[in-house]
Amino acid sequence: MRTVESEIGAILAGSISEITQRSIFRRLGGMARAPLQHLTTQDRHAIQTELESSVRLFAPAKSAQLIASCARALALLGAPGGPADPYPGSSLPAGPFAVHRSGTHDGRTAPTGSTGSPAMGGDKRLAIDSEKDIASARLEAWAEAVRIGLSKFTSVKVATAVSELARNIVFYAGRGTIELRPRQDTRETRLEIVAADQGSGIEPEKLDAIFAGTFRSERGLGKGLVAVQKLVDEFQIDTRPGRGTRVSCVFRGAR
Amino acid sequence: MKLRDEQELPIIRVRGCLLVSIQTELHDRLAIELRSALMERVRLEAIRGVILDVSWVEVIDSYITRILNDIGKSVRFMGADCYMVGIRPAVAMTLVEMGVELDAVSTALSLDAALEKLELPR
Numbered sequence: 001m002r003t004v005e006s007e008i009g010a011i012l013a014g015s016i017s018e019i020t021q022r023s024i025f026r027r028l029g030g031m032a033r034a035p036l037q038h039l040t041t042q043d044r045h046a047i048q049t050e051l052e053s054s055v056r057l058f059a060p061a062k063s064a065q066l067i068a069s070c071a072r073a074l075a076l077l078g079a080p081g082g083p084a085d086p087y088p089g090s091s092l093p094a095g096p097f098a099v100h101r102s103g104t105h106d107g108r109t110a111p112t113g114s115t116g117s118p119a120m121g122g123d124k125r126l127a128i129d130s131e132k133d134i135a136s137a138r139l140e141a142w143a144e145a146v147r148i149g150l151s152k153f154t155s156v157k158v159a160t161a162v163s164e165l166a167r168n169i170v171f172y173a174g175r176g177t178i179e180l181r182p183r184q185d186t187r188e189t190r191l192e193i194v195a196a197d198q199g200s201g202i203e204p205e206k207l208d209a210i211f212a213g214t215f216r217s218e219r220g221l222g223k224g225l226v227a228v229q230k231l232v233d234e235f236q237i238d239t240r241p242g243r244g245t246r247v248s249c250v251f252r253g254a255r
Numbered sequence: 256m257k258l259r260d261e262q263e264l265p266i267i268r269v270r271g272c273l274l275v276s277i278q279t280e281l282h283d284r285l286a287i288e289l290r291s292a293l294m295e296r297v298r299l300e301a302i303r304g305v306i307l308d309v310s311w312v313e314v315i316d317s318y319i320t321r322i323l324n325d326i327g328k329s330v331r332f333m334g335a336d337c338y339m340v341g342i343r344p345a346v347a348m349t350l351v352e353m354g355v356e357l358d359a360v361s362t363a364l365s366l367d368a369a370l371e372k373l374e375l376p377r
Contacts, residue, residue, distance in 0.1 A: 135280045138314050156314065156345035157352070163316040223317045227353035 004039070004047060004074070005032045011069045015059040020238040024054045026211075027235075036074075044074045057194070057236055057248040120148055120182035120189075128169045128176050128195075137178055138163040141193070148182045148189055150253040157231045158191060158251050164224040165195035165247055173199025173245065189253045193232075198244040207239060264289050266296065272373055273297070274366070276308040286322040290329050297333045304373035305330045308366060310341025320355045327359035336361060338369040 005025050012021055025032040027050055031043055039047070048071055055066045124144065126137045141162035145155035162178060169176035176197030183190040202210070209215035210222040211229070225247070229235045234250035264285065267274045273296055275289065293305055307323060309315065315323075327337035339360045350357070363369035 131280075131282055142314070153345050153348060156343075157349050159314045160316050160349050160353070163314055164318070167316065167318050223321070223355065227317045227355060230353050231349065 002036050003033050004028065004036065007036065007073045008051065008070055011066060011073060012055075012059075015062050015066060016055070017238055017240065020054075020058055020236060023235075023237055024051070027054075039074075048074055053234055053250070054236055057192075058238055120184050123182075124180040126178045126180070128166050128178055128197075129174075131170055134163060134166040134170060137166040141178075141180055144180045144182065145191055145251070148184070148191060148253075150189065150191060150251060154251055154253055158193070161228045161231045161249065161251075162193060162195075164228045165193070168224050168245075168247075169195060169197045169199075173197035176244075191251045191253075192248065193251070194246065194248045196244065196246045201241040201243055201245055202237075202239040203241050207237070263292075266292060268296075268300070268302075270370055270374070271302065272304040272306055272370060273302050274306045274308060276311065278311040281319050281322055286326070290326050293326065294329055294333055297330060297335045302335050304336040304338060304369075306338045306340055306363075306366065306369045306373075307360070308341050309339055309346075310343070312346070313343065315342075315346050315350060317353060317355045320350065320357055324357050324359045327357075331359055336373060338363050338373065340364070340366050340369045 009021055009025075012024075016024070028047055031039065031047060034043075048067075051070045052067050055070070056063045059066055124140065126140055127133065128137060138159040142155050142159035145158040146152075150158065166178060169178070174197075176195065176199070179192075179194040179196075181192040181194070183192060206215060210225055213222075213226065215222040225237070228247070228249060232249035233252045234248075236248045237245065238248075239245040264275055264277065264279070266289075267276075273293060275293070279285070281289075296302060297305065305326075307326065309323075312319075323339060327339075330337040337360050339357070340363045342362065361372070363372055
């Protein structure tokens with residue numbers, strides 16, 4: 001049986017780690033394991049949107065190619081040659097994804113956008129080396145959230161999430177970075193937060209236990225990650241034992 | 256903002272209760288010091304309640320929640336009540352969304368309200 005998990009998994013293999021793929025498919029819920037031919041056009045659009053943001057975050061160098069392959073797999077396998085084919089041909093789909101095609105998302109500079117939306121200012125990279133950096137990182141994140149126009153409530157959530165991520169870096173990896181990437185398109189303002197370290201990583205079994213709610217560390221690593229996941233609009237974790245951890249998340253605000 | 260993190264938190268006695276206004280970054284060492292100082296005074300002065308004022312705290316994450324909860328638990332083991340007052344609306348909503356628990360600490364809208372509750376006969 002061909003499912004989203006099997007077909008998309010084959011495309012992402014080699015570009016995105018298995019652990020990250022699992023967290024991507026977890027976000028799709030039941031759709032990931034449903035037979036492809038049972039998916040409606042709407043489902044496939046939703047899946048493609050999810051895959052697109054994940055691919056951009058985790059395989060920026062190959063994102064265009066992977067996104068196109070995913071779109072083809074979803075359309076061609078789900079409705080072979082039929083009129084419902086949402087992504088005819090080999091080009092990237094128009095529709096909701098067109099706004100992301102300016103290519104600025106992978107870059108270090110802010111997008112100006114083809115629609116003439118105002119620039120959001122550059123990305124900020126914060127070094128997290130000690131407990132003192134936790135407080136300054138969350139203040140910085142808060143200021144950034146307010147600056148790009150996220151609501152007061154969302155800005156406090158941003159600061160709280162950054163606080164959790166910075167704490168995990170200091171407690172478990174010793175040092176790392178948190179990047180704040182403001183983005184804006186015609187539909188929304190987003191703040192992407194990427195926390196990265198070269199610490200010892202998290203074992204796959206431990207990661208599963210954390211998100212299943214059965215894992216408790218002495219200083220609350222599990223709680224922190226789960227809390228972040230509950231606060232954000234998009235959440236991805238990529239971790240390799242011995243190599244490090246990278247948590248990417250997104251807060252959205254209306255324009 | 257300058258963080259006064261090398262400083263001990265002042266504990267103020269008011270109407271048979273102890274009041275701590277948290278205006279600085281709570282970290283491990285400070286939290287442990289605060290907890291033992293509070294417990295010592297609860298024992299020596301027959302304190303009926305401890306009030307943690309967090310109205311200056313703009314962000315409370317799961318780690319700080321755990322520290323506050325641990326302080327509450329310890330104080331309760333001693334036989335006193337522990338109240339948290341002045342929590343900001345956005346902080347409260349964030350804690351609810353995160354699903355963190357603060358079961359060892361009661362809450363009150365203000366210092367006055369907490370003192371009133373603590374003065375009721377138990």
